[in-house]
Amino acid sequence: xxxxxxxxxxxxxxxxxxxxxxxxxxxxxxxxxxxxxxxxxxxxxxxxxxxxxxxxxxxxxxxxxxxxxxxxxxxxxxxxxxxxxxxxxxxxxxxxxxxxxxxxxxxxxxxxxxxxxxxxxxxxxxxxxxxxxxxxxxxxxxxxxxxxxxxxxxxxxxxxxxxxxxxxxxxxxxxxxxxxxxxxxxxxxxxxxxxxxxxxxxxxxxxxxxxxxxxxxxxxxxxxxxxxxxxxxxxxxxxxxxxxxxxxxxxxxxxxxxxxxxxxxxxxxxxxxxxxxxxxxxxxxxxxxxxxxxxxxxxxxxxxxxxxxxxxxxxxxxxxxxxxxxxxxxxxxxxxxxxxxxxxxxxxxxxxxxxxxxxxxxxxxxxxxxxxxxxx
Amino acid sequence: xxxxxxxxxxxxxxxxxxxxxxxxxxxxxxxxxxxxxxxxxxxxxxxxxxxxxxxxxxxxxxxxxxxxxxxxxxxxxxxxxxxxxxxxxxxxxxxxxxxxxxxxxxxxxxxxxxxxxxxxxxxxxxxxxxxxxxxxxxxxxxxxxxxxxxxxxxxxxx
Amino acid sequence: xxxxxxxxxxxxxxxxxxxxxxxxxxxxxxxxxxxxxxxxxxxxxxxxxxxxxxxxxxxxxxxxxxxxxxxxxxxxxxxxxxxxxxxxxxxxxxxxxxxxxxxxxxxxxxxxxxxxxxxxxxxxxxxxxxxxxxxxxxxxxxxxxxxxxxxxxxxxxxxxxxxxxxxxxxxxxxxxxxxxxxxxxxxxxxxxxxxxxxxxxxxxxxxxxxxxxxxxxxxxxxxxxxxxxxxxxxxxxxxxxxxxxxxxxxxxxxxxxxxxxxxxxxxxxxxxxxxxxxxxxxxxxxxxxxxxxxxxxxxxxxxxxxxxxxxxxxxxxxxxxxxxxxxxxxxxxxxxxxxxxxxxxxxxxxxxxxxxxxxxxxxxxxxxxxxxxxxxxxxxx
Numbered sequence: 001x002x003x004x005x006x007x008x009x010x011x012x013x014x015x016x017x018x019x020x021x022x023x024x025x026x027x028x029x030x031x032x033x034x035x036x037x038x039x040x041x042x043x044x045x046x047x048x049x050x051x052x053x054x055x056x057x058x059x060x061x062x063x064x065x066x067x068x069x070x071x072x073x074x075x076x077x078x079x080x081x082x083x084x085x086x087x088x089x090x091x092x093x094x095x096x097x098x099x100x101x102x103x104x105x106x107x108x109x110x111x112x113x114x115x116x117x118x119x120x121x122x123x124x125x126x127x128x129x130x131x132x133x134x135x136x137x138x139x140x141x142x143x144x145x146x147x148x149x150x151x152x153x154x155x156x157x158x159x160x161x162x163x164x165x166x167x168x169x170x171x172x173x174x175x176x177x178x179x180x181x182x183x184x185x186x187x188x189x190x191x192x193x194x195x196x197x198x199x200x201x202x203x204x205x206x207x208x209x210x211x212x213x214x215x216x217x218x219x220x221x222x223x224x225x226x227x228x229x230x231x232x233x234x235x236x237x238x239x240x241x242x243x244x245x246x247x248x249x250x251x252x253x254x255x256x257x258x259x260x261x262x263x264x265x266x267x268x269x270x271x272x273x274x275x276x277x278x279x280x281x282x283x284x285x286x287x288x289x290x291x292x293x294x295x296x297x298x299x300x301x302x303x304x305x306x307x308x309x310x311x312x313x314x315x316x317x318x319x320x321x322x323x324x325x326x327x328x329x330x331x332x333x334x335x336x337x338x339x340x341x342x343x344x345x346x347x348x349x350x351x352x353x354x355x356x357x358x359x360x361x362x363x364x365x366x367x368x369x370x371x372x373x374x375x376x
Numbered sequence: 377x378x379x380x381x382x383x384x385x386x387x388x389x390x391x392x393x394x395x396x397x398x399x400x401x402x403x404x405x406x407x408x409x410x411x412x413x414x415x416x417x418x419x420x421x422x423x424x425x426x427x428x429x430x431x432x433x434x435x436x437x438x439x440x441x442x443x444x445x446x447x448x449x450x451x452x453x454x455x456x457x458x459x460x461x462x463x464x465x466x467x468x469x470x471x472x473x474x475x476x477x478x479x480x481x482x483x484x485x486x487x488x489x490x491x492x493x494x495x496x497x498x499x500x501x502x503x504x505x506x507x508x509x510x511x512x513x514x515x516x517x518x519x520x521x522x523x524x525x526x527x528x529x530x531x532x533x534x
Numbered sequence: 535x536x537x538x539x540x541x542x543x544x545x546x547x548x549x550x551x552x553x554x555x556x557x558x559x560x561x562x563x564x565x566x567x568x569x570x571x572x573x574x575x576x577x578x579x580x581x582x583x584x585x586x587x588x589x590x591x592x593x594x595x596x597x598x599x600x601x602x603x604x605x606x607x608x609x610x611x612x613x614x615x616x617x618x619x620x621x622x623x624x625x626x627x628x629x630x631x632x633x634x635x636x637x638x639x640x641x642x643x644x645x646x647x648x649x650x651x652x653x654x655x656x657x658x659x660x661x662x663x664x665x666x667x668x669x670x671x672x673x674x675x676x677x678x679x680x681x682x683x684x685x686x687x688x689x690x691x692x693x694x695x696x697x698x699x700x701x702x703x704x705x706x707x708x709x710x711x712x713x714x715x716x717x718x719x720x721x722x723x724x725x726x727x728x729x730x731x732x733x734x735x736x737x738x739x740x741x742x743x744x745x746x747x748x749x750x751x752x753x754x755x756x757x758x759x760x761x762x763x764x765x766x767x768x769x770x771x772x773x774x775x776x777x778x779x780x781x782x783x784x785x786x787x788x789x790x791x792x793x794x795x796x797x798x799x800x801x802x803x804x805x806x807x808x809x810x811x812x813x814x815x816x817x818x819x820x821x822x823x824x825x826x827x828x829x830x831x832x833x834x835x836x837x838x839x840x841x842x843x844x845x846x847x848x849x850x851x852x853x854x855x856x857x858x859x860x861x862x863x864x865x866x867x868x869x870x871x872x873x874x875x876x877x878x879x880x881x882x883x884x885x886x887x888x889x890x891x892x893x894x895x896x897x898x899x900x901x902x903x904x905x906x907x908x909x910x911x912x913x914x915x
Contacts, residue, residue: 336729
């Protein structure tokens, strides 16, 4: 039996529904309903809808998680009134934003002003769609998933800059410039750090990378790459200490100063979606994805949806780390940020590539653990 | 420093442009001077008597004339001194102190817009607390509270 | 990007109040600045000419919303000088109690706002949490958390409630522990040091020339504190050190303020002990009738009668949390002051903005202006 994946599930769902419907309705409409083309098309739609719902749900949960965690770090409680422990607070906030009027500054460029948020949102959603979350939850075996994910990830500064520039606000423009400079500076070390993972795993396919970590998660042997990757991700997600593009102390709200209502909600959701994707990438590349170490009793991985459960647990813990950083660190300055990126991160990532190559050659390093040889 | 010492130090430099030096609570004294001696007095206070810190410039409207007063502080002797000059109401102007103490800049701007005392050679005599084009001088006695005024305020920047 | 002017204010997260910092920038570099004040101008000096001496105290609370007591004290000192009134000693100690707790409250408020400008979010809430304890104390003996109206010409309005000194000691103990936490969060952070060291430098000579006082001046290595140099109230009887630092930069200002927080705790312990041992009156006797009635409402019998006071001018200066504040009160024999003029320390500190802002980055404006500790209420008055 073929492995149960998200797509096969939605395919089965749609085909059984349409077959039943087609049998009940006389031809030619019934035959058309049962045609494989329609079934395929509709199951893709269902597949996308499930992905959208899952990503939005996770994003909103992530915001709740951040608010609660940040509250505890700050000696307060966070959201607590709407729903159990404030779980529904973000839905209420979202509803509020949804009902708000959409407006634009008088001199703003409409085309850029409206397409910017939409494109930013869409690219972030695609990201969630191509990442595997468990052995079943993936969008088919794309051989270059990792590369594709990072390529889409790096689209963001373009759309941020478009929306910032078209807002016709000096603060927005400065935020957009900072955003572009920052993301370009941190793309490079992130890619180089990923190269270290790819060297050890021997594949650009995220599923393969996860299965290569069956014995040893990569965070031990590739700790340098992990540091570079996490720091780079912090910059890509624009979170403290690298949230300069929207440094509210000097730039009001940075590149999304002029956005309100649902357009602002788009940016906010996309930001957290990117944070989610960043955490997912850390889990996939360094923390073994949905797998658990072999010494864990089998019962821990045999219950239904165990893969997704462990994966999301890891993801939320990684995001918790980002929240911790946010609660504890001040913001760096633009020039310092760029200097860290170009002068520290790139040499470090080159070092991590060297270490990865060394690791593949000698197989085992003291204290850091062993890795399987590529393709084994 | 006692008022007599102050007078002894200042009289040779200023001559009759120095009017009186009288005792004043919590300070070394109040130096009354004629306004044409302003700049010489300022320089002497700063350079010879080490009053390097100008704390405050203010003006009082006495209806028939206006008084400009300066509060100085010396770190060496840890004491204040007050300077005060009378200017006629119909020609209320005095030399700026901002060339001697840069800190006078804003205080004089405020005194100008509030009490209508013009400071000659001030580098930047603009409105500070009131809007540009504000035609009133609120701290004059003739400016009555409780009487609504009509004014049109122009914005400073577009 | 070519040169352009941007308006940081009047509504901007950096301003902490209502003022406008016009900045001329080239990319991220600051070429010129032009502070614009007046958005919060309420004409306090003018209104004071229309009020009785004790009624002006109400306005003083509105001068600076985080340091109301210091301004009350300043005005009270000046008008007591103008009216030749001497308050009892216990009232003087109570005023110092107010002043120093106010300094703690103000500095903690500064800390909270300053770290938030740097992007540090948690200490902001820690600061607000701890400041609340101080406000609770204020509330317990003045009934208000911000606008106290507690000091009176000739003394203070009321004595402390029972059990106050014990509560005050508990708060002081708690604060002493928290100061360590503050330091760990800031000085222990490499990013904090990288952001704040050698930032917004203003050397002592420039400070003096531009009239800059308070923690900014002491951070430049100049040991000037009016509580030491021109003591008022009962400061000569109290044992404390003047906080100084050498850097003249943002870090130095941070260090000075943190040290002042500790010194204030030290002063307060002495004051609280003294207050425990020396009960007594808190209002001067033989006051003019309308001044001696602390609870009398406006318009009460005898309140509005013309009195013949000796003409005189009162001048006072206090070390406010932000720096050196001065008051100049002219009494012309009526029941209102003839003219009141205040010197706000922040007024002078902001006027020197060009000296410590030009040449740094746009991102440096919030920490630098944060280290100035702007309180617009007292700048505009």
